[in-house]
Amino acid sequence: xxxxxxTVMERMEQGTAPPPDAEIPAAHTFEVKNLxxxxxxxxxIDNVTMDVASNAVTxxxxxxxCGKSTFLRALNRMHELTPKTRMDxxxxxxxxxxxxxxxxxxxxxxxxxxxxQKSNPFPTMTIGENVVIGLRLNGVRNQRxxxxxxxxxxxxxxxxxxxxxxxxxxxxxxxxxxxxxxCIARALAVEPEVVLMDEPCSALDPIATAKIEELIHxxxxxxxxxxxxxxxxxxxxxxxxxxxxxxxxxxxxxPTTKIFTNPTEKQTEDYITGRFx
Amino acid sequence: xxxxxxPASKAFGPPVSPRxxxxxxxxxxxxxxxxxxxxxxxxxxxxxxxxxLIGWELWHGSVLAIKKFGFHFLVTSTWDPVADQFGxxxxxxxxxxxxxxxxxIAVPLGIATxxxxxxxxxLWIRQPLVSLIEMLAAIPSVILGLWGIFVMIPWLRDYPxxxxxxxxxxxxxxxxxxxGPCMLAGxxxxxxxxxxxxxxxxxxxxxxxxxxQREAAYGLGATRWEATRIAVLSYAKKGLFGAVILxxxxxxxxxxxxxxxxxxxxxxxxxxxxxxxxxxxxLANEFTEATTDIYLQALFExxxxxxxxxxxxxxxxxxxxxxxxTTSATRAVQ
Numbered sequence: 189x190x191x192x193x194x195t196v197m198e199r200m201e202q203g204t205a206p207p208p209d210a211e212i213p214a215a216h217t218f219e220v221k222n223l224x225x226x227x228x229x230x231x232x233i234d235n236v237t238m239d240v241a242s243n244a245v246t247x248x249x250x251x252x253x254c255g256k257s258t259f260l261r262a263l264n265r266m267h268e269l270t271p272k273t274r275m276d277x278x279x280x281x282x283x284x285x286x287x288x289x290x291x292x293x294x295x296x297x298x299x300x301x302x303x304x305q306k307s308n309p310f311p312t313m314t315i316g317e318n319v320v321i322g323l324r325l326n327g328v329r330n331q332r333x334x335x336x337x338x339x340x341x342x343x344x345x346x347x348x349x350x351x352x353x354x355x356x357x358x359x360x361x362x363x364x365x366x367x368x369x370x371c372i373a374r375a376l377a378v379e380p381e382v383v384l385m386d387e388p389c390s391a392l393d394p395i396a397t398a399k400i401e402e403l404i405h406x407x408x409x410x411x412x413x414x415x416x417x418x419x420x421x422x423x424x425x426x427x428x429x430x431x432x433x434x435x436x437x438x439x440x441x442x443p444t445t446k447i448f449t450n451p452t453e454k455q456t457e458d459y460i461t462g463r464f465x
Numbered sequence: 466x467x468x469x470x471x472p473a474s475k476a477f478g479p480p481v482s483p484r485x486x487x488x489x490x491x492x493x494x495x496x497x498x499x500x501x502x503x504x505x506x507x508x509x510x511x512x513x514x515x516x517x518l519i520g521w522e523l524w525h526g527s528v529l530a531i532k533k534f535g536f537h538f539l540v541t542s543t544w545d546p547v548a549d550q551f552g553x554x555x556x557x558x559x560x561x562x563x564x565x566x567x568x569x570i571a572v573p574l575g576i577a578t579x580x581x582x583x584x585x586x587x588l589w590i591r592q593p594l595v596s597l598i599e600m601l602a603a604i605p606s607v608i609l610g611l612w613g614i615f616v617m618i619p620w621l622r623d624y625p626x627x628x629x630x631x632x633x634x635x636x637x638x639x640x641x642x643x644x645g646p647c648m649l650a651g652x653x654x655x656x657x658x659x660x661x662x663x664x665x666x667x668x669x670x671x672x673x674x675x676x677x678q679r680e681a682a683y684g685l686g687a688t689r690w691e692a693t694r695i696a697v698l699s700y701a702k703k704g705l706f707g708a709v710i711l712x713x714x715x716x717x718x719x720x721x722x723x724x725x726x727x728x729x730x731x732x733x734x735x736x737x738x739x740x741x742x743x744x745x746x747x748l749a750n751e752f753t754e755a756t757t758d759i760y761l762q763a764l765f766e767x768x769x770x771x772x773x774x775x776x777x778x779x780x781x782x783x784x785x786x787x788x789x790x791t792t793s794a795t796r797a798v799q
Contacts, residue, residue: 298686322685
């Protein structure tokens with residue numbers, strides 16, 4: 189039977205996952221220090237400090253309501269769309285303070301792309317328009333450049349061969365898995381520094397899920413990826429580092445191999461062995 | 466875990482045989498469902514029958530006039546009850562033009578207000594503003610008409626109309642003397658009257674746009690205006706069009722307030738500063754004076770024309786909606 193432990197150990201032997209004693213590499217994309225977030229009176233994130241390694245996949249796991257989605261959204265200030273949020277602490281992206289008063293959240297989100305639980309292409313736009321809309325928003329008008337980027341992004345999202353003759357069709361005419369890859373292409377088209385994924389496969393069937401996971405592997409070479417997942421098998425299959433969160437706190441963070449085979453904290457072990465959550 | 470594995474008898478009382486369960490479940494629903502189906506069908510039918518009956522009654526009431534004037538009724542401009550000459554063209558023109566002016570003013574205003582209320586306004590401002598807009602809808606139209614005569618028209622005449630004349634007086638639309646009561650004033654008062662319905666329907670439609678769409682836009686680094694445009698307004702296009710049509714339906718039939726400010730002169734002139742007349746206004750004004758049969762029948766026919774226009778507008782709108790739905794998503798990239 190496939191277990192996260194087995195999967196991650198196999199990956200380590202193949203050299204595609206860091207060994208349990210690996211340090212978080214010094215090349216950080218994000219440095220999160222003492223981050224706390226409140227929704228009104230409710231504290232969703234409680235004093236989290238964590239570094240996110242560059243060109244690696246970091247998975248955030250934990251039971252529902254543990255704050256993992258909020259944490260992910262805090263990395264591109266998406267949580268601010270919810271009214272009455274408050275934050276404390278710092279988040280640095282390549283050394284830049286994302287919450288500095290002089291920084292526009294729109295700029296942050298151009299540097300940090302995001303993929304959501306359910307695919308959300310714009311239904312009034314064609315496949316092609318969906319991919320380049322981010323560039324259009326940035327003021328790119330050069331049609332040749334847009335077309336080049338359109339093809340490049342769709343190729344990176346492993347969707348080009350499936351849609352190259354249907355670029356004028358509505359984005360919503362695609363299957364669920366294709367729509368999610370279209371959303372990935374849309375996020376990649378603006379060349380972000382990081383891609384955040386909020387349970388990107390939770391609405392997909394196993395075949396579509398496998399395709400997205402394969403894609404995540406390929407994207408790692410160029411992008412830093414942070415993903416939230418409910419699915420422990422998936423965390424074992426795709427991530428290099430895993431963070432376990434519970435009740436808004438970061439319980440344990442380290443190489444996925446260590447988290448799944450030899451966790452330090454009892455709570456982590458209980459969660460990954462299915463004793464709670 | 467414990468609840469799921471406990472024997473059913475413990476959690477839900479003594480065990481029952483599968484047959485009795487099936488019987489107990491099948492019996493009541495069948496009759497209830499049928500009754501509900503027929504009841505709702507009857508209700509739906511009532512609405513349809515009402516529309517047909519009203520149309521038939523209007524036709525029946527105007528059959529003499531239809532026979533006497535025929536198609537001429539729709540294309541002649543003379544309205545002379547003394548000479549038994551009846552032509553509806555100035556009223557049709559007045560209804561269409563005043564409604565068009567109303568839409569030109571109320572649609573951008575209503576949709577912008579709705580977008581502000583759902584996308585941009587701080588939370589504490591939203592509810593008071595919504596209540597205010599609903600209060601506007603609650604003002605009786607005769608009161609709005611009085612306000613139109615005593616406040617709006619003098620102000621319009623002194624400021625906006627005077628400016629318009631100075632800037633665009635050379636065009637036929639804003640030429641000629643300014644009386645006060647006129648087509649433009651009529652259009653503006655209708656705009657005030659349809660603004661609440663356009664705003665509140667648009668607001669409901671914008672609110673129903675899934676948050677995922679907004680997040681998709683914000684996630685790409687869209688500003689508030691960009692997200693509202695690409696994710697919200699464009700998603701809601703079809704529904705907003707419906708809101709406009711609802712407003713247009715109201716505008717065509719609006720009677721009291723318009724009658725009080727439009728000037729009530731059956732004429733077709735280019736200048737919006739000249740008085741006009743609408744189908745609804747002439748009905749309201751002249752019903753009590755209709756002493757001859759043919760006069761009354763002509764007024765009935767005016768009603769029939771108004772009825773026909775509203776139905777036609779709605780049909781056209783549905784047709785247009787279908788073309789919007791099929792073409793907007795299939796526009797080519799290049």
